[in-house]
Amino acid sequence: METTVIPEIIQGLKAEQKHISSKFFYDDIGSRIFQEIMQLQDYYLTDSEFEILSLQAAQIHKALQFSEPFNIIELGAGDGFKTFKLLEYLVSKEIHFNYVPIDISQEAITMLTSKLKERLPELEVKPQVGDYFEILKKMSAETVPNLLLFLGSNIGNYLKKDALDLLQLFYKNMNPGDKLLIGFDLKKNPVTINKAYYDDYGITKRFNLNLLTRMNREFDADFKLDDFDFYCHYDPITGHVKSYLVSLKAQTVYLKTIDETITFKQNELIWTELSKKYALTEIEDLASSVGFKTDTHFLDCKHYFTDSLWEK
Numbered sequence: 001m002e003t004t005v006i007p008e009i010i011q012g013l014k015a016e017q018k019h020i021s022s023k024f025f026y027d028d029i030g031s032r033i034f035q036e037i038m039q040l041q042d043y044y045l046t047d048s049e050f051e052i053l054s055l056q057a058a059q060i061h062k063a064l065q066f067s068e069p070f071n072i073i074e075l076g077a078g079d080g081f082k083t084f085k086l087l088e089y090l091v092s093k094e095i096h097f098n099y100v101p102i103d104i105s106q107e108a109i110t111m112l113t114s115k116l117k118e119r120l121p122e123l124e125v126k127p128q129v130g131d132y133f134e135i136l137k138k139m140s141a142e143t144v145p146n147l148l149l150f151l152g153s154n155i156g157n158y159l160k161k162d163a164l165d166l167l168q169l170f171y172k173n174m175n176p177g178d179k180l181l182i183g184f185d186l187k188k189n190p191v192t193i194n195k196a197y198y199d200d201y202g203i204t205k206r207f208n209l210n211l212l213t214r215m216n217r218e219f220d221a222d223f224k225l226d227d228f229d230f231y232c233h234y235d236p237i238t239g240h241v242k243s244y245l246v247s248l249k250a251q252t253v254y255l256k257t258i259d260e261t262i263t264f265k266q267n268e269l270i271w272t273e274l275s276k277k278y279a280l281t282e283i284e285d286l287a288s289s290v291g292f293k294t295d296t297h298f299l300d301c302k303h304y305f306t307d308s309l310w311e312k
């Protein structure tokens, strides 16, 4: 971890309600575990969005009303699995565009680029590793229209205020007429949502415990993974899935390289993630509070998920 994030982590672990930001899930190992989650049958989010981008690529393209060439800039591209169908459609129609996948994981970007080269050799790919906004700033200085993709319900991992800040930053770095296609997981039967996060195979638990493995490795800490459990629950009123690590006993953990000691009471929680589920009206309110116009909600057939198209 970069030294700049150490105070944030220590502050979180020493807070009254301990917390670690879910952005720390995604080291190379965490990104790999997330790929496993996305293959789980009960993790419906991936299939729902895949269906939208597979079956409605033509409608999405039509709704853009862009002159060519244009850029498709994907923020947090990951393995690009879902986006592939949209890209494939556009390439098959000989539409002239550049695909700019951005991710913080070098490994994810390297894998995605080589896969695209093999499967869609005609596609113009300009991969970028690093900070979204530096790259967005550069892109908005170009004169071609930009479609930003922020898929996979990534926005659901932000608290309301942070989601607004992030969307405002997107807005600021877009030109009038640029568009944002943004994925939201929708409120639905709470049982369906619970199953997606409390998986039977313990993969989501492993995903959370990887935060401790990461601190053991990067801070020479002595977290014992067997002394922690995973808990999560969905509140259908707020739409919040909240995930936690649970200390199974009173214990002390030492983070050697930064010389910090953290004490845990038995059953004390570390809050690790928010995964917010939205109603369509909440999405429209969010768009307009930032200044975007909602163009279209592209829903899957079960109405579990939407990729919503917003315009600046």
Ligand code: AVI
Pocket: 037, 045, 152, 153, 154, 155, 156, 157, 197, 204, 207, 273, 274, 275
């Ligand atoms: C990346 N993000 C949208 C996932 C989600 O559903 O909140 C991360 C995840 N956490 C547990 N399972 C998947």
